[in-house]
Amino acid sequence: MTLTKLENPFTFKRALVVNVVKEAPDTNTYIIKLNETYTANPGQFNMIYVYGLGEIPISLSNLPEHRGTYTLVNHTIRIVGAVTRAVMLHVGAGSQVGVRGPYGNGWPMREIEGRDIVIVAGGIGMAPLRPVIKYIENNRERYGRVNILYGARNPELLLYKYELNKYTVIPNTKLLLSSDIPAEGWLHYVGFVTDLINYVDVDLKNAIALVCGPEIMMKVAIKNLLKKGFKNEDIFISMERRMRCGIGVCGTCQFGHYFICKDGPVFRYSDIEEYFWVEGI
């Protein structure tokens, strides 16, 4: 065995938070400066470390932006636990964090070239799909029609409100928004985002769907997509589990025989169908 010189994969890069954008009452986007040329595929994630408190897997919520000697990456974080709470309350512009990654496979951007695309995002699930939209915008000719279905519990919780309208000016792109509950001034759909699947405008023979959101929302989305006529192998979803290492050694992110961190987080539905409906697997 000649692996004694294995680099410690748990070391991270020191990074500076350069800006914080308020997205929703409990959600911010952190723009983090990495002093290197850093690349990542849409749908991949980083492990973000906060001193003394722990590390959390957070997907990149934008394409990495190269600026000469450094790169800006975006992470959208919502308060759910001890570490995210600390990030929200104590990490601001000028703070340091540790970053290692990118990890995971990301969305199959190559494979889906030439296809019509339906993006279904619920709540914070928009974060890993936003780079997909940006990627398509940058490479518009490589993809077919794009339908973006995005919903949240209420309009206030929608992320990236400041740029959602810009998606509609991307050629051949349709944006459908929803709010679970009625709200003042809300002119879009009231109901679940998964209902919007009925209104997609794609060539079903050549369409794929990218889905991310809460587990229950993804389940309904898959049912509706299948009903609509999507094939098992044309639906991709991004999954979540407890995750500690990001590199397939801590074992805590197992989903059936998959490690979400290295085999996922994006899965082709046909690959995980046998586990997907088994509660608690």
Add this chain to the structure above:
Amino acid sequence: MKSPLTLVEGEGSVVIIEREGYVDRVFYEITEAPRFFEYIVRGKSPELVVDFVSRVCGLCGVSYTFLAAKAFEKCLNIEVDSDVEEFREILHLAERVKSHALHVFLMNLPEITKTRSFSELAERNPKVVKNAFNIISYSRKLMRVFGGRFHNVVNIKIGGVYFTPSRDDVEKLRNEINGIFKSLTELADIILSFKSSIHLAISKPQLCVYAEKSYSHHGEKVVLDNAIYTTEAFYRNIVNVVQKEYSTALQYRVKGSESFIVGPVSRFNRYYDRLHSEVKDLLNTYNWRPPLSVFEGYIARIAELYDALLTIREYLENYKYRDIVSVKNTVEYKSANNVCEYAVEAPRGVLYHRYVLGKDCKIVECDIVTPTAQNLAVMEDIATQLTRGKRALEETIAIAKSVAIAFDPCISCSVHTLPVKVINFNKQS
């Protein structure tokens, strides 16, 4: 007039009863809620009780546990190996170190140094604080190695102990102890040079556990001034639990009237000769010798702390590791005598337990007499003596509080002291 007690363990208030603007009597109102340990242990097996009673007091749980184990061992005719007994005594002395260290450094030092609190003292003299914490931390290590943790130790059982520490762990403690003596002597220089502002000639009887050769520690007899009694004779015949004229506080008084003192001062005054010569030499430097007054309890505590550490050092230096193959957890009970009683010198004074066992060897009756409960009468007597006839001003309260701090009542453990109901006389503010 009423003011909460601070710098004592547990919850209580000073109550000053005034007549025509002058102090008539002083009470200590115990607002600490009772926990009914004497009731709780009924119907339980002795081995459970040994762990339960540790919960009476977070400061002196070893005293409780050790005492309960001893009481049951005696009445159940259980022999304890002498090495094991010595080990338990060391654990008990470690507790004396811990309790005295917490008391002197956290409660007395601010008073001695005229600081409002320990953190204020830390700002003024970080070295004092460092030394104090060194000793507290060391006592914690002692407790952990010998007993498992700082309080509610898990190592004492009827018939012995569960575990003996490895030579390595003991060696680590031994390596550290000389540094602790250094911290202690540095602190002692500050504390021993302090003279209490309250001067009071000792005139109250003093009680401690009778010791044949050693310093007062644990046993079946107590000594009140010069009279030696069995615990049974003392607690059933000599001392009476009385109700006061205008309060319902349970108080322990000799023959129903005279209050008495338990605690480090009593022990020191009686067994001074048996302290290590190093301790006496140190005390001599500052001209301290018996009798100490109750306001000089901090001197007795420093002496006992030093003495206990010296005994512990000897033990650490000669530690013979013996693997105490754990005797089955359940002891075979062959009740020889259904009354189990014993006394231990807890840090604050004589602690006495009495259990009556039923046929199935479960407890049917229990009596726990704590040091604080015994001292309450004398605390009130002394506080009243010092303040009666004075104007009931803040200073008077301060004196009454000082009496409380001097006695270091561990109110949490006041297993049965009744809350005092104050009878209002005229003009009570």
Add this chain to the structure above:
Amino acid sequence: MIKVPELQQVKLYAGKLSDLERVMEYLRQRFNGATFMGYKLQNSMPVFGEINSLSDMPIRVSDIQRPGYYELIAGYRFRLSYASPKWYLLPPEHSILKVSPDYEFVDSTNNSLANKVVMFGIKSCDLNAIAVLDAILIGKHPIYTKKRSSVIAIIIEECLEPAETCFCSITGTGPTVLKGYDLAYARLDEDTVIFKAGSTLGEEIIKATGLREAVQEQVKSYYNAVERAMSIMSTRLPHLEEIQKALRRNVINEKLWKTLSEKCTGCGNCNYVCPTCFCVEIVDRVEESYTTRTALWTACCTYTYGLVAGGHFRRDLYMRYRHFILHKFLFYPKQTGGLLGCVGCGRCTTWCPLGLDLKETLVKVVEEVR
């Protein structure tokens, strides 16, 4: 499953316990400064740790194992203890990183090169467990990789009599070894030891220690013992294929898993003692001027497994118990390229404080299909 004829191609040598001591001595000289790791008696309990001589090892005891029961008696049939090579290769707590408040690394955990380690007297199931851990962790987990790379020789002790909780012949992981070892030995009786070489190093040892080839009778009784051990274990469980098939068919049988895990308290003992369980939780231990990122063994049967901030992916205990079983028999093979996650050592059963028997669970799953 290992077939006896396969074994018969290996040349056997015979010696005494004193020869085993000479083997150890030879290795000590051959790998100067090497640490010997294996089962050793400590406070009358076999643990996994550093061995200094044969007398440290549990050579004069036999273990009695039943569900929730372990006892040592005088004898020469030591099988297993709760500990396994995992205790060395993936320690219960290991620091993975030390960080200062400025996000600087205080020291790197990979600086020092590991010592040379000889695994001595580990069992066939243990060897298979190491192969499983290798498949998951090597080249990825820094501590495991470092420790694993330090192993320069593996000496196996084969069991010729299974404990009551053993079923390695069902999982195809014992009682004898075919590959992946340097030298293997088995104790025919109290003093007779049969040796076989599994590598050139093994051959070298045999040559250097002057071991004689086993006589016909010894060879025969060795194979008889192996066959007998396998035949005893074969009665304990159905064929592996049948177990796996039944498990696959019952993945969604919620009621069954609830019944099977009825008495499980979720304490995690089965996971911790399992030689192939590798899951860790990573925590920050904050000190005054730095924090240590520490990996701690975690267990899929405990509540933490599947818990995330704001939700739980395996809220009910039966889901986690099911994962434990499915992982061993269905998921590991997919994660490791074919290796079963269960090596048939029975530790999970012996060391379950409630005495839950894995074999019983598997039998019930199979019965459910039948």
Add this chain to the structure above:
Amino acid sequence: MIRVLVAKLTSCSGCLNEVIYALTHSDIRAKYNVTYFTEVLNVDKISNAELAFIEGSITTKHQEEFLKNLRSQVEFLIALGTCALMGGVQSLRLEGNIEDVKKTIYPEPRYIDILSEVKPVDSVVKVDFAIPGCPINGDALVSFLRKYALGGLPVAIYETVCSECKRKNIPCIIVTQKSPCLGPITISGCGALCPQFGRGCYGCYGLKFFDITREKINALLDRLVELKVDEGNLKAILLAYSFKLYSKLKESRC
């Protein structure tokens, strides 16, 4: 500096001593300003603070009011120890009628002004964080204070004593010594103290509140009774250190 209140209800002060231990760390002293702690501070009134540590259970009306008032003055309240979380050993008095209990000890029971119940802290006010133990593990408190000062909280890991026991390389007490041990159903945090000392866990950190049902407790108790342990003793221990939870689980039996 983070302002802190430390208060005690019905209890033994053992957990408070762990607070004192935590304050022996200079980095913690540098970040926290204790403004109320009658045991070590000559201050008798509470004032606004960010944090409050509460030891003990509620057994008087006065304590209930005190606690509610305190809660209104702090942002984050931490319940310390078995008394605050489960009621504590004193809950065993609830096995009897309160008036009878008083009578067995006090000649004048009418003066004993206490509630008939023993209330854990969370039954009266909102608890933001809990540290279990009888007493709590001082190192857990130190860890909490350090993480809180960094702006976060310890990440929750729900385990039993067995986890700590195995990680400490201690062979199972039940399996090897046939000794009773409540480890499999007791919440972790003590560092497997009793097994380290060669005795079974007696559950002083309290029953785990997750994954636990009456059936599972009974499964363990049945197993321990096989080892010739007095079931009554086991139940008394469970009540003593896990009153809130165990009495509830016991009720669900009928």
